[in-house]
Amino acid sequence: MSPSTYSISDLAGEFDVTTRSIRFYEDQKLLFPTRRGQTRIFSGPDRVRLKLILRGKRLGFSLAETRELFELWDESTTGSMKQLELLMTKIQEKKLALEQQLNDIAMLQLELDSAENRCLDAMNELNEEQTGLEQHDLALTRNAR
Amino acid sequence: MSPSTYSISDLAGEFDVTTRSIRFYEDQKLLFPTRRGQTRIFSGPDRVRLKLILRGKRLGFSLAETRELFELWDESTTGSMKQLELLMTKIQEKKLALEQQLNDIAMLQLELDSAENRCLDAMNELNEEQTGLEQHDLALTRNAR
DNA sequence: TTTTTGCTTTACGTTTACGTAAACTTCCTC
């Protein structure tokens, strides 16, 4: 069974970040570990937050952006209509941004595929120059076009 | 017909970046405009490079990363086998990274959808508290679950 | 001809996201 509390190095180990980073995230109000004496104790929700922080980072979110989302989400439980509407617009914004990212990724993938193929072509040509024409079967090592 | 050369402000305008940024990219060896006297003249390939730089940025690539790819691509035309193999591995790396990003985006999209729905639920509850039960049709404004 | 407009270089400033070092406590082990 997964534990319900974690030490700083538990989380650092699991997600491959430094303890320095985790303390920095706390400093930036992204995590709120409790304390036993001096030492930090992280809860399950803290762990989830950390995972979200890191995923956000991989997608180019700044810590400030992620914190803003966390805050909106937290405040939304106290639920004034204005808060909820604000949260909705932020959610829409992020969804649009993700759509854009999907486009970017799709285009880059196409370009990488094309680059890959040209690269393979060039390698095949080099091979034929070196070993003569009888080795044209090397083309079989290439992926489908 | 699209022109084959561009001024710095042409590109800044088209891609909505500052001229400062473009000069910085040149400084970092990502762009290589020629000069007429003092002023920079950008070619079609320069324009393409700029577009790739910005797309890379949106996906969280550093300028150094992007430059490395450019360099590998440029060197690959002079085509020693070692260069080509290096380029291939870099291409594979980027493709894997993009796959990871696709996963991240998919998961975040799911979470945003879920957040959106909980948000809409909360808004509906607020509305019913305020206006009585006869307005339950508001649920129709919600997207499909 | 002055003025505006656009471009240039040089250079210091700024924000983000940590790294790194110093100096200290706490707990565990031997």
Add this chain to the structure above:
DNA sequence: GAGGAAGTTTACGTAAACGTAAAGCAAAAA
């Protein structure tokens, strides 16, 4: 009870990606 491992705070340092101001040239417009 000496040492080591893991935790802590405080604080200065750093790399990336520009922003911003200063000071100047050069062509086009008024």
